[in-house]
Amino acid sequence: MFDSVEAFYRPASVHEALRLLQRGKGQTRVVAGGTDLVVEGDRSIRFLIDITHAGLTYIKRKATGLAIGATTTMAELEESALLGGLAGGLLARAAASCGSIQIRNMATLGGNMSNGSPAADMAVPLVALDAKVVIAGPRGRRTMPLTAYLAEPAEMRRRSLLVEVAIPEPPRDKRAGWSFQKFGRTALDIAVVSVAAGIGFGPRGRVKWARLALGAVAPAPLRIAAAEQALVGRVMDRAVMAEACAAVERAVHPITDVRATAEYRTELSRVLSGRALEECAGQAGWAL
Amino acid sequence: MKAPVLKTMEVRLTVNGQPQVWTIAPGDLLLDVLRREGYFGVKRGCENGECGACTILLNDKPVNTCLMFAAQVEGCGIVTVEGLADGAKLHPVQEAFLDHGAVQCGFCTPGMVLSAKALLDKCPHPTEEQVREALGGHLCRCTGYRKPVEAVLAAAKKAKRPRAAKPAEVTR
Numbered sequence: 514m515f516d517s518v519e520a521f522y523r524p525a526s527v528h529e530a531l532r533l534l535q536r537g538k539g540q541t542r543v544v545a546g547g548t549d550l551v552v553e554g555d556r557s558i559r560f561l562i563d564i565t566h567a568g569l570t571y572i573k574r575k576a577t578g579l580a581i582g583a584t585t586t587m588a589e590l591e592e593s594a595l596l597g598g599l600a601g602g603l604l605a606r607a608a609a610s611c612g613s614i615q616i617r618n619m620a621t622l623g624g625n626m627s628n629g630s631p632a633a634d635m636a637v638p639l640v641a642l643d644a645k646v647v648i649a650g651p652r653g654r655r656t657m658p659l660t661a662y663l664a665e666p667a668e669m670r671r672r673s674l675l676v677e678v679a680i681p682e683p684p685r686d687k688r689a690g691w692s693f694q695k696f697g698r699t700a701l702d703i704a705v706v707s708v709a710a711g712i713g714f715g716p717r718g719r720v721k722w723a724r725l726a727l728g729a730v731a732p733a734p735l736r737i738a739a740a741e742q743a744l745v746g747r748v749m750d751r752a753v754m755a756e757a758c759a760a761v762e763r764a765v766h767p768i769t770d771v772r773a774t775a776e777y778r779t780e781l782s783r784v785l786s787g788r789a790l791e792e793c794a795g796q797a798g799w800a801l
Numbered sequence: 802m803k804a805p806v807l808k809t810m811e812v813r814l815t816v817n818g819q820p821q822v823w824t825i826a827p828g829d830l831l832l833d834v835l836r837r838e839g840y841f842g843v844k845r846g847c848e849n850g851e852c853g854a855c856t857i858l859l860n861d862k863p864v865n866t867c868l869m870f871a872a873q874v875e876g877c878g879i880v881t882v883e884g885l886a887d888g889a890k891l892h893p894v895q896e897a898f899l900d901h902g903a904v905q906c907g908f909c910t911p912g913m914v915l916s917a918k919a920l921l922d923k924c925p926h927p928t929e930e931q932v933r934e935a936l937g938g939h940l941c942r943c944t945g946y947r948k949p950v951e952a953v954l955a956a957a958k959k960a961k962r963p964r965a966a967k968p969a970e971v972t973r
Binding site for chain 2: 514515516517518519520521523544546547548551552558561563565588612613614615616618619700701
């Protein structure tokens with residue numbers, strides 16, 4: 514199989530991992546779960562760096578929100594009480610939808626982000642939550658918006674080391690709801706389209722804030738600002754919801770691939786966005 | 802951190818309770834090494850993480866060995882289907898699979914049995930939904946999904962409930 518691999522490193526610190534990554538000159542890849550890397554099957558890899566011993570497995574509450582270490586597995590996200598209590602359990606629900614139990618026991622949050630799939634299960638809710646990523650480099654750590662990280666070329670993501678995902682505290686409104694909708698060909702398949710949404714309501718059903726992100730409909734997960742704007746300040750009803758969904762339909766630009774046609778994904782974007790908004794309203798106790 | 806050894810390296814772990822030292826190539830996949838070491842209950846199926854035939858328990862959790870490098874399991878404990886029976890005495894999940902005719906060609910069976918064991922260890926009395934979720938990462942091309950689900954539920958039912966109805970409660 515990976516016959517060209519000359520060494521497999523297990524650094525015990527981020528510092529050591531960075532040193533190895535720099536030395537590898539582009540023939541080095543970082544391993545966490547391995548589930549995407551092995552399937553990708555790049556036979557030119559010469560060095561592998563397993564970062565699961567570098568102290569990056571954690572879910573912590575910080576003053577500004579939550580911090581999740583890059584090597585935290587999907588299973589750990591799914592079972593985390595901290596995540597269960599954040600944004601209606603949005604992230605825990607998304608993690609639970611990722612592949613089979615076997616995959617979730619291996620696959621990590623950092624891998625899900627750095628692999629950069631437009632359908633990445635965690636990326637869509639994280640984009641909806643305005644998540645940031647912390648990248649470690651030889652000159653220290655820098656924080657950047659997840660959307661900017663996902664827009665980078667894959668080659669650039671491979672040369673850097675994602676160490677943490679930071680989630681700012683979402684608005685805490687009593688009347689708020691969150692939803693994660695994923696449509697795949699089977700329960701275990703990656704998303705044909707996925708949607709993460711959140712709505713906060715003021716008095717009498719007036720929308721205070723709205724978050725809407727879609728996956729697998731563009732090269733990277735998309736925040737649909739036009740749809741959010743169509744909701745904010747309005748009293749949520751079926752007509753307003755339809756307007757937002759129409760904005761989604763205009764904003765997405767999916768491709769046709771083995772799973773679905775672009776036309777089907779566009780239609781699905783509208784339908785799933787509607788379901789997501791409906792679920793948000795329902796959770797917030799607002800009858801449409 | 803250990804100094805890397807070019808081209809071959811050692812991995813220390815336990816398999817079915819036995820300490821082992823493997824000499825592997827750094828790019829070897831866990832599936833390949835386990836089969837090379839004689840654990841043929843670890844099946845080579847899709848090699849893509851879809852079918853679950855290569856499932857083992859890694860530190861008590863089911864994982865797909867086709868998606869892992871062998872070097873990842875340094876210091877870990879592995880259980881394969883070979884490690885479930887106690888001599889001639891089968892594991893309750895294995896017994897239940899036999900009793901319920903949950904085995905057809907048998908290729909998916911080792912993986913299913915291990916996932917079922919992991920579920921019951923964590924959650925001794927699961928709902929049917931939980932059993933289906935636990936077996937969700939296993940494909941059976943004989944399409945025999947119903948009987949394995951029944952078998953796991955039966956194995957759970959047979960296991961003693963920690964707070965089973967005691968005589969005192971019955972006569973209350």
